[in-house]
Structures are given as structure tokens and as C-alpha cells.
Amino acid sequence: MSGRIIEGVSVSWDNIRQCFTLDPAVAHLNHGSYGAVPLSVQRAQQRLHDEMESNPVRFYSVGLTERIAHTRRHLAAFLGADPDGSALVGNTTIGVALVLGSLDLRTGDEIVTTEHGYGAVRLAVEAACARTGAVHRTVPLPLTPTDNEVVTAVTGAVTGRTRLVIIDQITSATARLFPVAHVVAALRAGNVPVMVDAAHVPGHIPVEVADIGADFWVGNLHKWAYAPRGTALFAVAPAWRERVRPLVVSWEQEAGFPARIEWQGTLDHTPWLAAPAGLFTLRTLDLEAVRAHNTDLAAYGQRVVAAALGADAPDGAPGLAMRIVPLPPGLATDLAAASDLRRRIADELGFEVGVNPFHGRGLLRLSAQVYNRASDYDRLAERLPAFLAALS
Template sequence: MKTIASSAAPDRLYHPALWPLDPKRAHVNHGSFGAVPLPVLAEQQRWRERMEANPTGFFRRELQPALEEARRAACAFLGSDAEDLTFVQNSTAGAGAVLAGFPLAAGDEILVTDHVYGAVLLGARKAAARAGASVVTVPVALGASDEAMVAALASGVTPRTRLAVVDHVASATAQVFPVRRIVASLHALGVAVLVDGAHAPGLLPVDLGALGADFWVGNFHKWPCAPRGSAGLYVAERWRDAVGSFPVSWREQEGFPYSFLQPGTVDSSAWLAVPAALELFGAWGWDEVRERNGALAAHGQRLVAQAVGGDVSGMPGVGEGVGAAGLAMRLVPLPQVPADQAVADSLRDRMADEFGVETVINVWGGYTLLRVSAQLYNDQSDYERLADAVRAVV
């Protein structure tokens, strides 16, 4: 991986003017909510104006053909066949649709790891309770090797395990799971797999055809920088009759993927603007974007670690493994801060209020973890400012 060096060499992928972000703040938490570039916002507004210019014509004649074109662009980006992927509002909504429809019986088990996203875990518990099933959590060490992660998931399987929920990139820990290997391992044990890829699109190369998962969800509003409210849900052919939309769509009788695309009178402009976001980053080159952002995030990680005396050698993305290269979301442990989310939130807010630095601090597994993100609107000065803020409050 390239490293960020102190030099006068221009960074051709540094484009802060394309984002409407407050320049008085350092925005180093792209991973949580994303940020939408001005050209993509303009495309979304163009669709809204078409909708308002002739609502009847738009909803009756224009919307569904336009959604189909946008959906196929998303399929091509993710390596999915045209019949395998639909639009949903976000990854949590997509995972909820899967969990609500997955066939469970009394005594069955849903397997998750301790990296699972909170809202997805709540959805799994709700689905299990409704069926008289249970949720089983297996621990996976922070920074574990690919082999250890595969083994950990396999070790949690029992004769009652029906579904496993596995992160592609975990939200709280930025840990990249070797999902292709995990899917193959769990399929060999007779377990279906839902991959929570909320952070995966754009952050990592994604090839759903090669992945082989039963279900996959991923957000377009994070690393591809599409408008919020845009995500993809992949369902393998054998499961399509089980997964339905809520609310029930006017295209229900057509089945997946079309049954998700006409849920009444809603603003679908975020979905329609997805191709514009993909084209914007595609013109720069996804590999180049990932390499640049990964190097910048690693640089920021080192700066913050030096500021607080944190050891990042065992953190995800440092060393070998599927997440080692080009990961634009990194962790710095804060050993001086108690593993208390209320304390972490207070420090996060203080950095925002007193230093104008927007970041995120998570508590996981006894660690207090500051997560550093990098996107094309960031440069080295953002992480120098972050390091100063962390040094001051910690």
C-alpha cells in the first residue's frame, strides 16, 4: 500500500470542493453517515423536480423504467445478476426483511458474532422470539486472522443452526470478515448466511456472484456517497419467495426483486441518483480511490495513536488478511478512557463542540475505540487536528 508522505506533490484525488461540508470542521467520520457530493445532490434534485413537475406522469410512466435502469447499474457495480438485487432504504431495512421472512421453527438458532450491528441484532432477536427460536453469539477476537474468524463461526454451529448473520465490515470495529470463506464453510455445515455488508460497497471490491451468500445487504449512501436512503438487498434464487417487502408493494405479484420497488407514493430520488454516484467515483477509478483513502486513514490512525500512546499493531487492517490493504476505516484504542459508552459519547461531543472535529468513539469488548475514516474530502490536516483534539480531551 502507498503511504502518505509529507511532500508538495499534489493529491489529484483530493476534492473537498465537491462536498457541501462545513469547512470549519474536520469531518473524519464518513463511515457512520456518509456525505453526498454536490453533483450527486444535483442529480437527486433533478429527479425531484421531474416528480414535482408532473406527479401523475412521473409515478405512472417514468418512475419504474428509471428505477429499473438505476437498479441494473447497481447490479453491475456489485457483480450481481439482474434478478438477484433490489433497492431498500438501508442495510438495516434489508436485513430486517430477510429476518422477518426467514423460515424458523421452535428450537432453531440464529448465529451471530459479537461484532454484529446493534439494530441487526435486535431484528434477529425479534425474529427468533416470534418463532420460539434463539440467537447464539460467538466471540471473534479483534484483529483475528482470517483462519480464526472462519473457525470461530464454524465452532458456533449446532444441529439447530439455521441462519448465520456475518458482517462484511463490522461497524463498531472496522473488522473485515473473510465472507467468501465463511459462506463456503457454513454452507458445508448446512447453514444459510446473511452477510451484513453495510460498509462494503465502495470500501471494498464486492462481487456478489462470486460470494455465494444466501442474502447480502449493503449501503450505497456510505462509501459510494449516494444519497441517504439508498441500499441494495441481494437474495439468492432459492430464497426469493420467502423475502417480502414492507409495506407491500404494488408490484408484489411480480416477486423479488420488483416487489420492493413500488411501495406507494414515496420519494425514490435517492435510488435514482445511485448511478450518478457510481459514475462519479468510477471516473476517478475505484481502485485508486480505495488505495488513496486507505493510505490516508492509516496515516490518521498513526497520528492519533502517537498522540495518545495507543497500540494499533493488533487492530483490524494492520498486517495481513482480507482487510489489510486499502481500508479507509481504522481503529485507535484509547486505553486511558473507561469502556463506558456514555463516557465515550461525552468525549466525542466535546471534540465536536470545542475543537470542531466530528468523529465516533465506540465501546466494544472492553475496548474504547476511536474509529478514523478517510474520504476524498479529507487531507492530512484533518488528522493532525483530530490528533490535537484527542490529545486535549484524553
């Protein structure tokens, strides 16, 4: 990449970090959690905020639903989703809540997830089951399952009472790529609805949502697609579109799907309207070059940090910009300990990383983005072993 113009500034790999407003005193190696909004997108959203505050009545009452629909079509096209069968929502867990609230669960019904599932999704499922008498079945899987192991384990957990299977496309804590299209195909004959949690997919890896064939697919654009936080696309199969109930009934209730899902009165819609600016920035930087840079750098980071810790790090999935490194035994063995360790690494060492427990073992998750350099991971590899040894 050389001489790309963003907001009037010529950007190259040497100065690309100026596209972000991240604290330079911190090494940000955890893009996968909340993303980072480029300055150009921040400015686009600020212009929308200015427009909104200059005349709130006009902003909300004249053409806003059409602007949202136009944005939805733009984002759906990028993801290979049906724009008429998609809705904009705040994040992936909102999409999960919409589905769980539309199933009419009863006592004895079952929802199937895997051990690699996201914690907030697990909590949402457990809350729905407690409320309705349904049963949550969690499929055990090893840290690095093969595609066949994933498909076999998930399909083997399905019974005649299964009302929904939730499967991650890219797992959050363990950074694995799951064969979601194969799971959907395997369950199609039994008419078992499948929801794909694709929180980490948009912008991260190529995707054609329609080809996956899931009943529900939801992915965040504020992680890897440079959108402002609070932007996700929720794609729904035709048979379910009029059955999905909004979390809040609004003036667009009679408009049907997707407007009844998207409209919530005074919700701040500027993150959605600014999201195309994130895709523009991503494409201006060269989407394929960004992905290659991030994938290669994440692999490098995993390699040097694992070597420094003497850890046997699992191979990463091709194309993923997140990698994990097992921590020494006894560290981050549960969620509270993992959260505490992440904070201490940030506060005492100046590195933002992900830390998660899995099967009683702490996992360090490293993400890579264009603002990162190999030297960031070299410095972490130099300082982390002694820090963890002192804790042990």
C-alpha cells in the first residue's frame, strides 16, 4: 500500500497508525474485543451527529428509515446477504436475544450450543431456559477440533426436542474457525433451525452469508470492518422474517421485517449510517492487503510469545487475525481470574490483550490490526514471562 488518500492524507504502511486515535503509550493487541474506529469514520459519524443535533425533529422524521435501508443494503452487499432479509442491530447478542424471544420455547425444548460459544450468548440461553423451562445442552469439544469433530458432535447432540442450534463461525475465546455451512447442511434434513454467531466475521474473513444457508446469521461490523461500535447485520431466512419479534414495539411495527426490528424511536442511528465509511476506509487501505497483514502478524505474535513462555501453541485457522497462546497452569483458570489478569497486564505492562479460560486453562488471545507491528509482540514476549512467573 502506498499513497492511499484518506481524509485528504496520503497513507502508507509507515504512517498508517495515524489513521487511528489509539493511545500511543499502550500496545493494543486486542482488536478482536471492541475494534478500533479509524479517524475518518469518527469524523463521518461526527458529521452525522452534527446534522442530528442541528435539527433533531427533521433528522428523525424526514427520510431516516430510507437512509437506514440504504445503509443496510450497502452492508448486506458487502457480506453477501439478502438486503431484504437483513436488519441492522446493535450487536450480535441483540440478534441472539431477538431469536430467543421469537421461538415460543416450552418446557422440555432444547437449545444446543458448544463449549466454544461466547459467554454472553451462554447467559442469554440460560436466562431463556430458566424463564421457559427449556433445556440448554452444551456440546463438549476439544480446544482444536477438526471440522468433522465439530459437525459430528453438534449433530449428535440434536434430538427431537431441539428448537435451536447456535454455532460460532469464528470462536471468540479460542480463535477457531468452525464449518458452519457443513453444520447447517447436516441439520437441514431434520428441519433444525441454526443460528450462526458471526461476531468476528465481517471484514475479518471473506463471507457469503446467503451461501451458508443458516436460519439466522448475525455479525458485528464494529470489530473488523471499522464501523462505529453498535453496528451489526442480522440476516434471517425467509421462513422466519415475519416471526422474529422486535425487542421494542415501535411506530414501524406494521411495516414488518426488517423495519420493525431496526426502529426504536430515539435510538442513535449514527453508528449505522457511518458504517459504510468504515468499509470505504477498509477498501481504500486495500482489503486483501489488510487481511494478509493481519493474518501474518497474528501468526508472528503467537510464535514469539509462545516461544517466550515455552508454550505449545495450537495452529491458527487460515486467514484469522486472532491467535491463542496457552498460559502457564494455574493462571486465568476461570472468568474472574482471567479478567483480573487482563487488567493487570494492561495496567502494569501497558499491553491490551485478551485472556479467557477454557477447560480450566488460561488462554492469551492476540489480535493483529494494521496499527500493530512485530515490535509490539516482541516487547510483549520480552516482558510477559517474568511478569507471569511473579504471579505464579
